[in-house]
Amino acid sequence: MVGASEGGALLSLRGLSKSFGPVRALTQVDLDLYPGHVTALAGDNGAGKSVLIKTVAGLWPPDEGELFWEGRRVHVHSPRDAEALGITIIYQDLALCDNLDIVQNMFLGHERRRMGLLDETSMEKTARKTLEALQVTTIRSIRQPVESLSGGQRQSVAVAKAVMANARLVIMDEPTAALGVTQTRMVLDLIHRLAEQGVAVMVVSHNLNDVFEVADRIAILHLGRLAAAGDIIEFDRARVVDYMTSGTSERSVGNGRRPEAPAEERGS
Amino acid sequence: MAVPTDEQRGRPTAGGPVPPVPDVVAATEVPVSPVVVGSLREYLGTQWQRIRSGQSGMLPIVLGLILIVVVFQVLTSKYLTAGDIVNILAYGSIFVTFGLAETFALVLSEIDLSISYVGFVGAMIMAELLNRPFDWPWWAAVVVALLACGVIGLVQGALITKLRIPSFVVTLAGLLGWQGFLIFITGADKTAVGGVLSISENRIVWGIVNAQMSPVAGWIVYAAVIAAFAAYVWSRDGRRRASGLSAPPRSITAATIVGVAALGALLVWVCGFNRGSSIVVLEGVPYFVPVLIAVIVLLTVLFHRTRFGRYLYAIGANPEAARRAGIRVAAIRTLAFMLCSFTAGIAGVIYASRQGSMSISVTGGVYTLLGVAAAVIGGTSLFGGRGKPVYAVIGGVIVAAIYYGLFLLGVSADGTYMAIAVVLVAAATVDTLARRRRPSAT
The missing domain is CATH 3.40.50.300 (P-loop containing nucleotide triphosphate hydrolases)
Known part of the structure; x- marks a missing residue:
């Protein structure tokens, strides 16, 4: 170190x-x-x-x-x-939208598009790679709404979002x-x-x-x-x-x- | 050792393949990559979890519709004729479109009470432009009417988002104000005898609800629509599976396509019966059906495949999170109210087409409530962030089914209004209870 x-x-x-x-x-x-x-x-x-x-x-x-x-x-x-x-700040409330799934939350405000429409495939791939790099492994489906996650998992999503934004x-x-x-x-x-x-x-x-x-x-x-x-x-x-x-x-x-x-x- | 209560509370327990975490160490040692959903069983598990959290409320609603149809069939014994079913759908198309309009506001966690009179002002503008002294072509009249509705929505939306006046106050004022405006523009027109303007001379506008394609043409359009739908769904899911992304299993994709195809075939088949008489033959799919499908497809793409749609859901659930994500919340909300009024204009045009005229004595308040009812009965939440355009379709058909059934039973306005009110409150109750069951509801 x-x-x-x-x-x-x-x-x-x-x-x-x-x-x-x-x-x-x-x-x-x-x-x-x-x-x-x-x-x-x-x-x-x-x-x-x-x-x-x-x-x-x-x-x-x-x-x-x-x-x-x-x-x-x-x-x-x-x-x-x-x-x-x-610089990314993760506040205590995490600023996640409960109704959106993990991918949608991670890309909120920075959605990728192809021909004007959301490019879900590319976003899901990147989100998965990021989560795997952080060894976030307890999540059942990357497409489940954030509200169904535990507190630690929600924290993981917030951190992964920061990592993906190249924080x-x-x-x-x-x-x-x-x-x-x-x-x-x-x-x-x-x-x-x-x-x-x-x-x-x-x-x-x-x-x-x-x-x-x-x-x-x-x-x-x-x-x-x-x-x-x-x-x-x-x-x-x-x-x-x-x-x-x-x-x-x-x-x-x-x-x-x-x-x-x-x-x-x-x-x- | 402390009991990991958070872990157990936060983890969905029903129907899932993931075993409960036994102790502290195991949480970090689960093997990598259960992120992809593979088997049918896992897929159903995830779906069941969604239904439990109020995410996918279609199934109970469809069962409800079947129950309503059975009850009225038993009570009236003539409910399920081709003519009655097409009538219900024609009625329903108005409620559905108002419901689609209301979905914009509801997903934002707002409400728009003005949709009915905004739509009817649009319809009256169209009627004026179709008649003397303007005599405009139908498309110009419709476009100007819809744009006028959009401008109305823009003004209301700006009042709501810029001045931060609660939406229900602005649009409640709109409900009254636009009724006044409707009477005003009609009163200024000396040709509108008794405040009524006919549009039935314009065969195209009148024909949206009252004319139909031949049964053969109906099947050709059906085949084209289903082929496009099947190709899209199959290739999308296939592509996602190939890239190792979460997608429903092949069997579910196939079942979806077959289900939609069967439902469509049923509709075209029913419309194919002669619902007139042996002298005046009336058969085939009315034109409002493809019009409505086009509107629904457009709105579905807008809600689920564009940034704007994504932001509607984000703002409806957590406006602060949306703001921090750099979303221009005020602009998105204003645009949503504009599109809400624009869609209400489409509903107004369909209404005028069905009536063959526009009148100042239209009972607008009822249509606002029925629009809200269509969206909420279909499963769009009053608390924001949840719902889909397609929900308004089933909700609108349910409202029309009840309306028409009570009409056949000879129940007049008093009973009908009370029945619809009960249904709306019941739908709101279901919505509220589903919300309370969700883990993170506050």
């Missing part, structure tokens, strides 16, 4: 600030997102996670600060700008919040495979189990400031909780312990 310190960030935020009237939602946030890496964005409610996402999405342009895409300065003033760069940065907002154990497992595997394809992934999550499970890097927001950021192995649950609640931590991770089993670490 490429060390994050080697540079080559896909998206870099520098000194990002955003206020809503007297409320400072983000203050001087610096953050780097790397291709092929999963970065977890953690923080308590109101820490500014949503504002950060929406700034990157072009919904709320920042008051101050700069965005660099592959080292080049860019302006993201609208969702269209973000899309043009290759280079996928930001997922609480992808496991409403899921059971099996479904969470499935989505976390999916996130791994997404990163393996060279996509930069940012996962916003409250769930520290998931964060330690899936992330290579972590960034922790506290009251709109970046409290800490770095390789996940520099952190353990206790430190992350410290940063999330107070913005600082006096602890250090002991004995170079790997974070594979975060649940056990709590006892140490």
Whole structure:
């Protein structure tokens, strides 16, 4: 795995600030997102996670600060700008149409046509290839309406849609919040495979189990400031909780312990 | 270990070949590629799942139609004659076309209550243009009438989507306003004695419903239509199977073609009987049948094979998702209301053809309700995102079958209106219950 310190960030935020009237939602946030890496964005409610996402999405342009895409300065003033760069945001509601089938949802707004009519054959082929590349295998028929899918499968469709749109940065907002154990497992595997394809992934999550499970890097927001950021192995649950609640931590991770089993670490 | 409740709740359990996932690990180890549906059994399983979620409501509706026909045949004992069946279809063609118009609004999760008077304004414009002092050729009069309806729909649609006035208010105002306009333009014409304009002098417009092709011509047209349908369906499914895409098994494709061919043959055969007398022979397929088939085919292509149609369904189910997908939601909705009124204009022309005249005393409100009823009885949802143009066909025929049966029984307007109201509410109840059964209904 490429060390994050080697540079080559896909998206870099520098000194990002955003206020809503007297409320400072983000203050001087610096953050780097790397291709092929999963970065977890953690923080308590109101820490500014949503504002950060929406700034990157072009919904709320920042008051101050700069965005660099592959080292080049860019302006993201609208969702269209973000899309043009290759940024896809998967919100919690997934933005799927329940009555449409998987192929139709994956191509919504970008339907292929032949002689003015929808080219279902070509769309279905591409959709299948994309799903197979992501090893989404629990779906019975690619032509079933999305409403008949489980939560994890719906998440898979949303991710596949992003991959098919050639997304280079996928930001997922609480992808496991409403899921059971099996479904969470499935989505976390999916996130791994997404990163393996060279996509930069940012996962916003409250769930520290998931964060330690899936992330290579972590960034922790506290009251709109970046409290800490770095390789996940520099952190353990206790430190992350410290940063999330107070913005600082006096602890250090002991004995170079790997974070594979975060649940056990709590006892140490 | 936690019980994977989400997995079980989300996974359809009925009639499917996929076994329930036993534990956490298995979910990721299912072998690759059950994505393609292969066998007949799997196909039926998928279809059954669709019926359960209210996706394919045709079967119960067809059974309902058969029940209605049997009941009226028993009650009247003269219901199933060639003349009566053609009469029902002629009646039904009006309801079907209004139902097709309403489908545009319903799929969007909107409603258009103005369809009847918009259509009748179009029909009256056509009648004026066919008569003195204009004496236009039939095609020019029809085109201008339909375009006028389209403009009306554009105005209503713009009010609904740009000013965000609820569609039922705008079109309820339209229901009253266009009736006023109908009376106004007819009143301005001194030749319209008593507010009635005849169109029966124009044999082509009058003949849409009242003239028929010879039985031999009927069979030739039938053969051509069925051959085209069979060639299209067979080659499409064959191509999909060859590319390894999801397609019904060969047996189902063949059954579909045979079914449609049999239904069409039945229709042409029934129309082939002499429904006049021994002196005035009246036999053959009326011209409204091919006209209606053409409209249905066009709308089906529009709904299912174009981006516009796809976006109607997307907007009807989740306008926010549609907006985020870059769809120009307001433009699509406005266009849909325009096409809704345009199709209502076709219904108006068919109505005028059947009557042989247009009159200001036409009872428009009933036709709006019957149009909604035709679409909803056929299976188009009042809650948006679900339904097909073809559903309006069976719904419209059911409405006409009830209407005509009650007429034969000597039931007058009071009973007929109440019966149709009950049927409409019953269809809406079925729609609501099917929606509640769906897993993700909110």
